[in-house]
Amino acid sequence: MNKEFEFIIKSLSFDENYNPSENTRITTNFANLARGSQRQENLRNTLKMIDDRFNSLAHWDNPKGDRYFVELEIISVEMDVEGKGDTFPVIEILKTNIIDQKTNERIEGIVGNNFSSYVRDYDFSVVLLEHNKNKSGFSTPDNFGDLHGNLFKCFVNSTAYKERFNKSPVICLSVSSKNTYHRTEYQHPVLGVEYLQNEPSMTDHYFNKMGLQARYFMPPNSVAPLAFYFVGDLTGDYTDLELTGTISTMETFQKIYRPEIYNANSVAGKEYQPSLNQQDYSLTQIVYDREERSQLAIEQGKFTEENFIKPYQTILEQWSANYVL
Structure with missing residues (x-):
C-alpha cells in the first residue's frame, strides 16, 4: 500500500502588483520578471502581451481584438512527507482564467502551463552534474527522474488536486535546441501546425516519467513550435479557448526568455532545428536575467538536497520504489 503524502495548494494572483514570496521558487519565469527597478513595468507589459496574443488567436466574433483578457494564478504546492505539519514547496505552476x-x-x-520544481532543479543541477563529473561522455543515471515523476503523478491524482481542478494539467515548454523537428500536414485551428521530432529529447523522457506525453505545434503567426506535455487527448480534452490561454501565456514567456527561438525574425521551415546561438531575432522591452536564472537553479537544487532529499531520503526512496497508481 502506498504511503499517502499530504499536498497543500496555495494560489496567488499574478498581476502588475505581484511580489514573489520568500518561499517561491525564484527561478520561475514570473518571479524573475517581478524583481528589480522595472518590476511593475515588466509585469504590465508581459500581461499586455498575453492579452494581445490571446485576442489575435481568438479572433472570431472579436472585431476590435479586445474581447478577452487573461487572469493568471500562481499555484504553489507544498508537501508534508511525515504528516507532522512540516512542508516543503515541491511544485509551482500557473492557472489561466479567461x-x-x-x-x-x-x-x-x-x-500547468509554466512548470517549476525544486526536485527537478535537484535532478538537473545536482544529480546530473555529479553523475557526469570527470566523464568523457554524457549519460543519465538509471533511475533519473523516477522520484520526481512519481511525486508529480501522486500530486495530480491526489484528493487536493481533484478537489481544486477539473482537468489534467498541460505544461507548455520550449522545444529542444538539440533536436530537429519536421512539419506535418496536420493543422489545428488554435494549436496550429503540428511538428514531429527525430527522437525524444531528455526533457521528453523526464516528463514521460511524470505520466506526460508530448506533441509539438506552431500556432498561427508564431515563428517556432512549442512543446505541449499532457495526459490523455490534447486536442479533444480541452476547448479552443482553454488552449488559447495556454498558448498566449507561454509563448509570451518564451519570447522574453528565449527570444532567439520565439522572437526570431524568420519562421520555422519544414525542417527546423532551434538555436540559441542565432542572432537574427528581436528583443522585447521586458527585462529578464537569464544568467541569474541559471545560477539560481543550481542554488535551489542544493537547497532541495539539504532540506528535502537528505532529511527524507529513506522514506522517499522506499515510497518511490513501490509507487503505483
Whole structure:
C-alpha cells in the first residue's frame, strides 16, 4: 500500500502588483520578471502581451481584438512527507482564467502551463552534474527522474488536486535546441501546425516519467513550435479557448526568455532545428536575467538536497520504489 503524502495548494494572483514570496521558487519565469527597478513595468507589459496574443488567436466574433483578457494564478504546492505539519514547496505552476468582456463570463483555463520544481532543479543541477563529473561522455543515471515523476503523478491524482481542478494539467515548454523537428500536414485551428521530432529529447523522457506525453505545434503567426506535455487527448480534452490561454501565456514567456527561438525574425521551415546561438531575432522591452536564472537553479537544487532529499531520503526512496497508481 502506498504511503499517502499530504499536498497543500496555495494560489496567488499574478498581476502588475505581484511580489514573489520568500518561499517561491525564484527561478520561475514570473518571479524573475517581478524583481528589480522595472518590476511593475515588466509585469504590465508581459500581461499586455498575453492579452494581445490571446485576442489575435481568438479572433472570431472579436472585431476590435479586445474581447478577452487573461487572469493568471500562481499555484504553489507544498508537501508534508511525515504528516507532522512540516512542508516543503515541491511544485509551482500557473492557472489561466479567461474573462470574456462581451458576455461578462469568467472561463476556467488550463492548470500547468509554466512548470517549476525544486526536485527537478535537484535532478538537473545536482544529480546530473555529479553523475557526469570527470566523464568523457554524457549519460543519465538509471533511475533519473523516477522520484520526481512519481511525486508529480501522486500530486495530480491526489484528493487536493481533484478537489481544486477539473482537468489534467498541460505544461507548455520550449522545444529542444538539440533536436530537429519536421512539419506535418496536420493543422489545428488554435494549436496550429503540428511538428514531429527525430527522437525524444531528455526533457521528453523526464516528463514521460511524470505520466506526460508530448506533441509539438506552431500556432498561427508564431515563428517556432512549442512543446505541449499532457495526459490523455490534447486536442479533444480541452476547448479552443482553454488552449488559447495556454498558448498566449507561454509563448509570451518564451519570447522574453528565449527570444532567439520565439522572437526570431524568420519562421520555422519544414525542417527546423532551434538555436540559441542565432542572432537574427528581436528583443522585447521586458527585462529578464537569464544568467541569474541559471545560477539560481543550481542554488535551489542544493537547497532541495539539504532540506528535502537528505532529511527524507529513506522514506522517499522506499515510497518511490513501490509507487503505483
